[in-house]
Amino acid sequence: MxxxxxxxxxxxxxxxxxxGPWPRRTAEVVAQFARENSRQGSLGYPQWLGVEQRLRERLARLIAADSADDIALAKNTSEALSIIAQGLTWEPGDNIIGIRQEFPSNRIVWESLADRGVEWRALDLEASTDPEGDLIARCDARTRMIAISWVQYASGLRLDLKRIGAFCQDKGVLFCVDAIQGLGALPFDLASTQADFVVADGHKWMLGPEGVALLYVRPELRDQLSLHQFGWHMVEHCGDFDRTDWAPAASARRFECGSPNLLGVHALEASLSLLEEVGxxxxxxxxxxxxxxxxxxxxxxxxxxxxxxxxxxxxxxxxxxxxxxxxxxxxxxxxxxxxxxxxxxxxxxxxxxxxxxxxxxxxxxxxxxxxxxx
The missing domain is CATH 3.90.1150.10 (Aspartate Aminotransferase, domain 1)
Structure with a gap:
């Protein structure tokens, strides 16, 4: 290896x-993409889109999602979390349960909802011997979501997603998992975690570049997220440029407003091919x-x-x-x-x-x- x-x-x-560093195959794919672009322009664009589709399929397999249509490609974890936070409908008095020691991306995005009357309740991990139980204990009738990282970025603590997910499913609480410190390092099973949202950038354990991230939204919840970014790429009939009526795509592509990062797509697809080969x-x-x-x-x-x-x-x-x-x-x-x-x-x-x-x-x-x- x-x-x-x-x-x-x-x-x-x-x-x-x-x-993380790129595997050799990833560097070679990026170099080939650059050479092709410099010599032939976008002549190979249909083939590039095929690589994009393969990336969605690989990401779906990585988290055990049902379909590549369930996978959106965001720019980074922060953008993916923001799509969720700003897309949900909140009421004054709602609260979100999280962790004080989270990386800022998984703290600031929820704190930003304070002006809507939404409270972010943070568990201090240093004062907890049962983090899952203490997260659950902070929930009440107004808890809308538990939003946590699978693996804590500083301490390396891995949380029991199955336990939290089972509670959320039973109580009707949304469950958002920032999986950036676990995907590519450990197997992930969407069904057993029962997560409603999964986000992760590709530049750490997935060995890809910065600028391409996974965003999974449970299909039943997709149309419950209001959209705040619009463009040609997120519509159902993408590519029919003369069409004047439009609707958001039924798939997770509805969260991608504009042109994809195809350079990053090629790189991450190559890196994930290595992880799949190893298993x-x-x-x-x-x-x-x-x-x-x-x-x-x-x-x-x-x-x-x-x-x-x-x-x-x-x-x-x-x-x-x-x-x-x-x-x-x-x-x-x-x-x-x-x-x-x-x-x-x-x-x-x-x-x-x-x-x-x-x-x-x-x-x-x-x-x-x-x-x-x-």
């Missing part, structure tokens, strides 16, 4: 929770082996593990702290020594992927040793 990731040999890439069960097993290895290395050094140890509570993120060492200083030194990581949640966040060589993990921890003992 290393042939698909020709990363510089002196680089320890442990930052898939931020921006998401294999991706999960290989990634878990690497996270397990990192945990052993961290424990052997007496560092503080900030990510849950339980297998069912983590995905690909591992955050740790070195006692007596400022994490911001350690982060700066690691980056200067080409250990690509992140400073999150008061610690150092490592996020390998399924293909990351074990020796890269050993070498990265060796660099940590050199910094703190240096």
């Amino acid at each position: 290393t042939e698909e990731f020709p990363l510089a040999p002196d680089l320890c890439h442990l930052n898939h929770a931020a921006v 998401m069960d294999q991706v999960r097993e290989r990634l878990q082996a690497r996270v397990d290895h990192l945990i052993r290395l961290i424990d052997a050094r007496g560092f503080d593990l900030l990510t849950p140890r339980e297998l069912e509570r983590r995905a690909g993120i591992l955050t740790f702290r070195v006692p007596g060492v400022a994490s911001d200083h350690l982060y700066a030194e690691l980056m200067a020594r080409r250990v690509l990581c992140a400073h999150r949640g008061g610690g150092i966040r490592f996020s390998p992927h399924f293909y990351t060589p074990m020796e890269v993990l050993d070498r990265a921890m060796g660099v940590v040793d050199a910094v703190i003992h240096g």
Whole structure:
């Protein structure tokens, strides 16, 4: 698998929770797309649209959706969440249940509804030993939605979506899942989670580019989201430019107002082809082996593990702290020594992927040793 990731040999890439590298096939597809465009213009546009359709099909399979028609392509997670938040009809007194430690995209979008009288109720994960139960306990008769990330971006905590989804289904509460830190790292099953909305950008664990994101809306809810962006691409009879009457597309394309990002589409479709070839069960097993290895290395050094140890509570993120060492200083030194990581949640966040060589993990921890003992 290393042939698909020709990363510089002196680089320890442990930052898939931020921006992942492209596989070789993705870089080649993008280069070919650029060459074709520069030589033939848009002559191949019908074939480009075929790639777009294949991407929708791959994304549908990735989350186990019923149809590619259920998949919209947004620009990013923030746009996808905004389509949901601004599309639903809210009443003063409604509330949304979320998490205080969320990435800003999954906080600001709900806080923006305050001027409509909608309350965002945030659970403090640091004060919770049962996050699912505490999220559920915050619900009342005016709760319209639980909106959470599948995997927390800083701590790496993975939530039990099945438990939350079952509660929401039983109580008639909408369930919105930001899956950006899980899709591409772990298998996802839409039926068992019972999510009404799933969003995720492609540039992290899916190994694609920035600028293309998944937006899933349960088909029964599609026409309940009011539209705030309009254009030629979101209408039912897309391509019939002389037609004067129009209606939003019945499919999820109704959420895509204008021209698609076909460069990004080609890249993400190629990256997902690799994940499908490997198989998401294999991706999960290989990634878990690497996270397990990192945990052993961290424990052997007496560092503080900030990510849950339980297998069912983590995905690909591992955050740790070195006692007596400022994490911001350690982060700066690691980056200067080409250990690509992140400073999150008061610690150092490592996020390998399924293909990351074990020796890269050993070498990265060796660099940590050199910094703190240096």
